[in-house]
Amino acid sequence: xxxxxxxxxxxxxxxxxxxxxxxxxxxxxxxxxxxxxxxxxxxxxxxxxxxxxxxxxxxxxxxxxxxxxxxxxxxxxxxxxxxxxxxxxxxxxxxxxxxxxxxxxxxxxxxxxxxxxxxxxxxxxxxxxxxxxxxxxxxxxxxxxxxxxxxxxxxxxxxxxxxxxxxxxxxxxxxxxxxxxxxxxxxxxxxxxxxxxxxxxxxxxxxxxxxxxxxxxxxxxxxxxxxxxxxxxxxxxxxxxxxxxxxxxxxxxxxxxxxxxxxxxxxxxxxxxxxxxxxxxxxxxxxxxxxxxxxxxxxxxxxxxxxxxxxxxxxxxxxxxxxxxxxxxxxxxxxxxxxxxxxxxxxxxx
Numbered sequence: 001x002x003x004x005x006x007x008x009x010x011x012x013x014x015x016x017x018x019x020x021x022x023x024x025x026x027x028x029x030x031x032x033x034x035x036x037x038x039x040x041x042x043x044x045x046x047x048x049x050x051x052x053x054x055x056x057x058x059x060x061x062x063x064x065x066x067x068x069x070x071x072x073x074x075x076x077x078x079x080x081x082x083x084x085x086x087x088x089x090x091x092x093x094x095x096x097x098x099x100x101x102x103x104x105x106x107x108x109x110x111x112x113x114x115x116x117x118x119x120x121x122x123x124x125x126x127x128x129x130x131x132x133x134x135x136x137x138x139x140x141x142x143x144x145x146x147x148x149x150x151x152x153x154x155x156x157x158x159x160x161x162x163x164x165x166x167x168x169x170x171x172x173x174x175x176x177x178x179x180x181x182x183x184x185x186x187x188x189x190x191x192x193x194x195x196x197x198x199x200x201x202x203x204x205x206x207x208x209x210x211x212x213x214x215x216x217x218x219x220x221x222x223x224x225x226x227x228x229x230x231x232x233x234x235x236x237x238x239x240x241x242x243x244x245x246x247x248x249x250x251x252x253x254x255x256x257x258x259x260x261x262x263x264x265x266x267x268x269x270x271x272x273x274x275x276x277x278x279x280x281x282x283x284x285x286x287x288x289x290x291x292x293x294x295x296x297x298x299x300x301x302x303x304x305x306x307x308x309x310x311x312x313x314x315x316x317x318x319x320x321x322x323x324x325x326x327x328x329x330x331x332x333x334x335x336x337x338x339x340x341x342x343x344x345x346x347x348x349x350x
Contacts, residue, residue, distance in 0.1 A: 035112045039123045042110050045083050046090060050129040053078035053092055054104040058133035059171050061102065070094055074104060087111050103130040139180040141308055142172065143337035148302070149189045152324035165319050173312055184340035184347070185306040185318050188333035189326035191289050193302040194346070196261040203277045203345045205285035206259060262289040262299035265332055272331070274339045286346075298326045307340060307347050 056077035057070045071094045078092045090108040097103050109122040144165055152158040165185075173179050186192060198204055265271040267283030277284040294300045306318050340347045 035110075035115045035120075035123060038113075039110055039125055042086075042108070043125050043127060046106050046108060046125060047127040047129070049078045049081040050092070050104045050106050050127050052081040054102055054129040054131045057094065057102050057104070058131045061133045063171075063175050067096070070102070078104075078106070097130065100132055101130055102133045103128065140172070141182050141184075141341055143184045143186060143340050144168070145186045145188060145333040145337040146319075146322065147189075147328065147330070147333065148187045148322050148324045148326075149328040150325050151328070158322065158324045162319050162322060166316050169312055169315055169319075173310070179310045179312075182308040182310050183315055184308045184337070185303075185315055186333055186336045186340060187303045187305070187318075187322055188329065188336065189298065189302065190329040190332070191262050191264045191299045191302070191326075192332055192336045193261045193299055193304045194263055195304065196259055198261075198346060199259050199288075201346065202279070203285055204263075204288060205282050206288045259288055260294055260300065261304060262294060262302075263287060264289040265329070265335075272335065274335065274342050274344050276344050301325050305336060305340065 053074040057074040060073050061067060061070060071092070074094055075092045079089060082090070086108070090106050093105040093107075095103045095105065106127050108125045110125050111122050112120050115123075146161060146165060148158070148161075152161060169183060172183075173181050199206060263286050266277075266285065266287055270277075270284050275284075277286065289299060301323050303318050303321050306315060309315065
């Protein structure tokens, strides 16, 4: 009897029992926090994919005016943009709130992990995306800055770039009838190439690279710049040109090399702005690159900048002609893309 009484009065181990009981809600709270975080991440992925699906359906409707296949197109784009991690693929529900709108709804029950011990087997995730699709296409001006540096020759990158650019143009422009969409194309490596007939424009600096060569020289055979001696003037540092035969001069000669439209960065205070150049400030002007950049490996092989146009045949023609070579100057590509859109010199048609 005494043993039973002592056992009843003994409180040793009560803490362990209490802690074990307290662990149940603690684990439940931790599990809910983990699953809520997963739900938030899942919702972000689904929302991004739903936005893409809505845009794809809207573009198709603008091109065809037909709603029959929009649900399939939306589902295809949704799945193509959806990252992994789903037990089952969420389904897109398409609706039309009014004559000019397309609405995408996606509902998904995300299976839980730790929360399942509390009987919570899934958490609902719902997203909505709506776009304006009907009526006249809004006016848009789009610049495509296309990197055509030498690295684009690897892994079929240039081919994919051409395909993607042409597909984009097809997607944002109507198949028939007038278009409110204008697009510019800016191929770039370390330079861009613009219209060479602009050589006399006041916003362009062609004279900043004048070099005087007073030394007389003699050249034999098909040498380099053999026939030009004395004071040599030109728009640029005079770069070698192939001359046949032997020539010698005791007087003065002059020569220029035709500018083919190559330009590089403006002065350091101006290379990130498209503000119009200031009269008398050479550094603010657009800088013609020197003739040693005229080779096909730098500027000579570049397709010229195509200003804003709604002529898709010209745009596709430019894209088909792209070749990749040279190094990279991303800044100049972005700069001239902005320039083609802002209405400042030289592309004031924007």
